[in-house]
Amino acid sequence: MAELIIYGIVLGSIISLGAIGLSLVYGIIRFANFAHGDFLTAGAYIALFLVTGVFSWIGIPDNTFGALSFGWQMVIAFPVSMAVVGCVAIALDRILYRKLRQKRSGAVMLAMSSLGAAFIIRMIILIIWGADSLFYRPGLMRPALELPLGIKIRPDQILILLIVFFLVGLLHLFLQNTKMGKAMRATADNMELALISGINTERIIIWTWGIGGALAAAGGILYGIDVQLHPYMGWNFLIPLFAATILGTIGNIYGALIGGLTIGIAQQVSTAFLLPTYKLAVAFIIMILILLIRPKGIFGKD
Amino acid sequence: MEIGGIIAYLVSLAIMAGIYAVFCLGLNIQWGYTGLFNIGIAGFFCIGAYVSALITTPKPTGMYAHYVQQIFGLNLPFIFGLLGAAIACGIIAFLIGIPTLKLGEDYLAIATLGIAETFRLIFNNEHWLANGPRGLMGLPQPFQGLVDPKHYNYIYLIIIVIIMVVIYLSIERAIRSPWGRVLRAVREDEVSAGMSGKDIFRFKMQSLVFGAMVMGIGGALYAHYTKAISPDVFTPLYGTFIIWVMLMAGGSGNNKGAILGAYAVWGIWIGAKFMTDFLPYTLKARAPYIRFLLVMILLEIILIYRPQGLLGEEKKVSKLIE
Amino acid sequence: MIILKTEDITVGYTEVDILHDVHIKVRSGEIVSVIGPNGAGKSTLLKTIFGILKPRHGNVTFKDEDITGLKPDRVVRKGISYVPQVDNVFPSLTIQENMEMGAFIRRDDYSQRLDEVYDLFPVLRERKKQKVGQLSGGQRQMVAMGRALMLDPQVLLLDEPSAGLAPVLVSMIFEKIKEINATGVAMIIVEQNAREALKMAHHGYVLAMGRNVLNDKGEALLANEEVGRLYLGG
Numbered sequence: 001m002a003e004l005i006i007y008g009i010v011l012g013s014i015i016s017l018g019a020i021g022l023s024l025v026y027g028i029i030r031f032a033n034f035a036h037g038d039f040l041t042a043g044a045y046i047a048l049f050l051v052t053g054v055f056s057w058i059g060i061p062d063n064t065f066g067a068l069s070f071g072w073q074m075v076i077a078f079p080v081s082m083a084v085v086g087c088v089a090i091a092l093d094r095i096l097y098r099k100l101r102q103k104r105s106g107a108v109m110l111a112m113s114s115l116g117a118a119f120i121i122r123m124i125i126l127i128i129w130g131a132d133s134l135f136y137r138p139g140l141m142r143p144a145l146e147l148p149l150g151i152k153i154r155p156d157q158i159l160i161l162l163i164v165f166f167l168v169g170l171l172h173l174f175l176q177n178t179k180m181g182k183a184m185r186a187t188a189d190n191m192e193l194a195l196i197s198g199i200n201t202e203r204i205i206i207w208t209w210g211i212g213g214a215l216a217a218a219g220g221i222l223y224g225i226d227v228q229l230h231p232y233m234g235w236n237f238l239i240p241l242f243a244a245t246i247l248g249t250i251g252n253i254y255g256a257l258i259g260g261l262t263i264g265i266a267q268q269v270s271t272a273f274l275l276p277t278y279k280l281a282v283a284f285i286i287m288i289l290i291l292l293i294r295p296k297g298i299f300g301k302d
Numbered sequence: 303m304e305i306g307g308i309i310a311y312l313v314s315l316a317i318m319a320g321i322y323a324v325f326c327l328g329l330n331i332q333w334g335y336t337g338l339f340n341i342g343i344a345g346f347f348c349i350g351a352y353v354s355a356l357i358t359t360p361k362p363t364g365m366y367a368h369y370v371q372q373i374f375g376l377n378l379p380f381i382f383g384l385l386g387a388a389i390a391c392g393i394i395a396f397l398i399g400i401p402t403l404k405l406g407e408d409y410l411a412i413a414t415l416g417i418a419e420t421f422r423l424i425f426n427n428e429h430w431l432a433n434g435p436r437g438l439m440g441l442p443q444p445f446q447g448l449v450d451p452k453h454y455n456y457i458y459l460i461i462i463v464i465i466m467v468v469i470y471l472s473i474e475r476a477i478r479s480p481w482g483r484v485l486r487a488v489r490e491d492e493v494s495a496g497m498s499g500k501d502i503f504r505f506k507m508q509s510l511v512f513g514a515m516v517m518g519i520g521g522a523l524y525a526h527y528t529k530a531i532s533p534d535v536f537t538p539l540y541g542t543f544i545i546w547v548m549l550m551a552g553g554s555g556n557n558k559g560a561i562l563g564a565y566a567v568w569g570i571w572i573g574a575k576f577m578t579d580f581l582p583y584t585l586k587a588r589a590p591y592i593r594f595l596l597v598m599i600l601l602e603i604i605l606i607y608r609p610q611g612l613l614g615e616e617k618k619v620s621k622l623i624e
Numbered sequence: 625m626i627i628l629k630t631e632d633i634t635v636g637y638t639e640v641d642i643l644h645d646v647h648i649k650v651r652s653g654e655i656v657s658v659i660g661p662n663g664a665g666k667s668t669l670l671k672t673i674f675g676i677l678k679p680r681h682g683n684v685t686f687k688d689e690d691i692t693g694l695k696p697d698r699v700v701r702k703g704i705s706y707v708p709q710v711d712n713v714f715p716s717l718t719i720q721e722n723m724e725m726g727a728f729i730r731r732d733d734y735s736q737r738l739d740e741v742y743d744l745f746p747v748l749r750e751r752k753k754q755k756v757g758q759l760s761g762g763q764r765q766m767v768a769m770g771r772a773l774m775l776d777p778q779v780l781l782l783d784e785p786s787a788g789l790a791p792v793l794v795s796m797i798f799e800k801i802k803e804i805n806a807t808g809v810a811m812i813i814v815e816q817n818a819r820e821a822l823k824m825a826h827h828g829y830v831l832a833m834g835r836n837v838l839n840d841k842g843e844a845l846l847a848n849e850e851v852g853r854l855y856l857g858g
Binding site (some may be wrong): 033034097099101103105106107109111112113115116117119120123124126127130145238239242246275277278280281284287288291292 | 337339341402403405406407408409411413415417418419420423426427539543546550555569587588591592594595598599601602605606609
């Protein structure tokens with residue numbers, strides 16, 4: 001059971017990265033982004049492209065670091081992929097969503113167009129890489145470390161936890177201490193007043209997409225490092241992402257973090273009594289329960 | 303290919319498009335008239351198909367039971383399959399609606415998505431329900447014995463058209479009634495509709511259930527056409543999103559648009575299949591993905607440049623005035 | 625000198641017009657109060673001046689420049705600030721952060737301005753790290769006004785500043801308004817509390833059913849019997 005919980009925390013931290021981005025986008029732009037799962041997938045595959053293709057070609061060395069399953073190539077690919085997906089998210093907004101916003105299309109039209117975008121991203125990945133599962137390093141042995149208290153965890157997974165908390169910490173500092181971060185929080189509170197104060201809300205929207213996309217990409221890469229890559233990986237995360245976001249109260253970053261961890265742990269623990277394929281159903285049932293019992297989430301004001 | 307073959311092929315296309323048209327009509331009730339964002343159509347598709355299959359086939363006995371597991375099998379005629387499918391979907395819609403209709407449209411969307419995926423998982427893993435991933439085969443077809451199997455499709459096409467027309471007329475009648483007017487008021491401006499004293503929730507629920515029942519019939523029609531169903535048929539792509547593209551293309555809020563959209567988009571889909579036949583060998587395996595990519599881009603273009611679809615919303619008048 | 629004026633403003637939210645041919649004039653450093661019954665269109669007038677609504681007809685002139693139809697983010701850069709009646713603060717941000725957002729478009733060092741605003745509302749200085757959502761109604765209103773003042777506006781538009789406040793806070797807010805005016809800021813105040821609004825006003829406009837009914841010096845309107853009967857509660 002302890003192992004399930006540990007792994008649940010690892011999985012949950014990955015879910016959190018996606019949920020935080022989703023929460024940001026929903027809180028500031030008021031838009032349920034159904035393409036968010038596929039941002040995860042895109043991040044993972046772009047890193048794959050860099051690591052298996054471009055970087056070897058350029059000549060970056062790729063010996064693994066000690067017990068970890070990756071080397072310098074991934075270290076460079078990670079932020080590059082985050083930046084690329086951030087740009088993809090921004091581009092999607094400029095090309096698609098902004099036009100719908102300008103036409104004052106309803107929330108449903110925006111959500112529908114994000115669904116279309118989700119499929120477009122996924123189809124492109126399927127066309128380029130096909131439907132099989134892929135790995136960053138096929139065939140690598142990844143034994144677990146034995147830590148005190150009988151905790152078994154892989155070195156990769158410890159690093160995943162560290163990276164997630166680092167990124168969340170960075171985001172926190174950004175939102176609390178920078179002018180743009182404060183403006184994002186202000187816009188989430190009251191977009192009309194932000195406009196009245198002269199804040200350029202289109203810039204805020206661009207930043208929001210950039211950060212949301214980048215965080216999702218990070219989550220996707222980490223999942224790919226830990227488990228595997230396949231084109232539906234992000235789509236399969238969509239329901240857990242929404243569950244985590246709703247649980248943590250939409251628009252609340254720290255709630256999304258807690259929500260993600262909770263969903264992750266719940267999903268893993270459920271495998272003690274249910275088939276692993278039902279993990280998605282577990283996340284879904286939790287979401288329905290939250291919607292029934294406390295729809296505004298744990299930090300919601302009644 | 304000789305004329306007989308071409309006609310037979312066109313008939314099979316018309317049947318498939320007709321089945322999708324039924325789904326579009328159902329979605330039109332929920333989305334076109336009431337503004338409910340249901341992205342779990344695949345779930346109703348799945349339930350409708352399976353319930354009809356289970357009702358119309360006998361429960362496996364003896365040696366056969368080793369190969370096929372079913373939770374029940376009533377061996378009743380086709381019409382009961384249709385009714386059962388509709389009722390089952392209606393009940394499921396009712397249960398989904400209770401927690402989600404009071405919340406925002408986005409919540410309904412994610413909930414319907416989750417339901418659809420959950421059903422697919424359950425049918426896939428719980429073999430005792432309906433044979434798990436292998437699914438059910440040898441489903442009966444109405445009026446099977448009447449003609450040569452080669453010509454059976456003509457009969458099925460007639461059945462589909464009759465059902466489609468019946469559903470179309472029922473919906474048209476319902477929309478022009480006072481009930482229909484409230485539905486449209488709810489879609490336009492929920493707040494004022496609520497203030498005029500109508501119980502919004504009840505109307506939304508009725509719309510959700512009614513639409514789901516139509517979708518259930520669509521699922522049953524599919525099952526008895528293909529004679530075999532399994533969980534991997536009811537994917538988000540083929541079971542939900544293609545129907546959305548069809549309705550958006552044809553014109554949401556317009557029943558003729560729903561039917562037109564189904565035929566038009568299915569035609570495009572089949573046409574795209576022919577075109578991808580010309581792809582170089584290396585891309586052949588990717589053909590379905592390329593096709594779907596193009597259809598999704600089409601959807602985005604429709605959403606931005608012509609959200610009302612080909613026919614736009616029907617200008618409706620009250621039955622009293624007509 | 626007339627710093628802001630509107631002429632023949634006709635505007636509405638939908639096809640139905642709320643205001644018809646409305647005109648007002650504000651001189652530098654003046655307080656102009658706009659009073660009238662509910663639904664007279666007073667808030668709509670402020671929103672039109674600030675660019676939230678575009679008039680069907682008519683114009684808004686600021687310092688001899690036609691600003692009709694300019695969007696709010698442009699209008700605020702010209703030197704006009706707006707305090708809405710409701711939702712006029714950022715509740716999850718601290719007082720200090722609200723002020724910083726008010727000064728968002730400034731590229732210079734605004735710490736002196738911040739000090740001046742805190743001098744005006746010392747209670748806010750004490751609590752500057754508190755989240756505004758936790759403050760009382762009167763304190764929130766002060767934050768709302770402070771935010772708008774961070775840009776050193778020449779004209780301040782206030783939409784019902786005393787709405788929802790207890791009587792003792794109402795006088796406090798009106799005191800603050802006078803203090804702000806003393807620094808040379810012209811103001812257009814839309815108010816339900818007509819008596820107090822006219823007491824402070826250099827000039828007053830009465831609007832009813834979306835049209836100008838009367839305008840005169842503040843004291844003259846106060847003394848006017850008909851005004852007293854119809855709009856000041858006898």
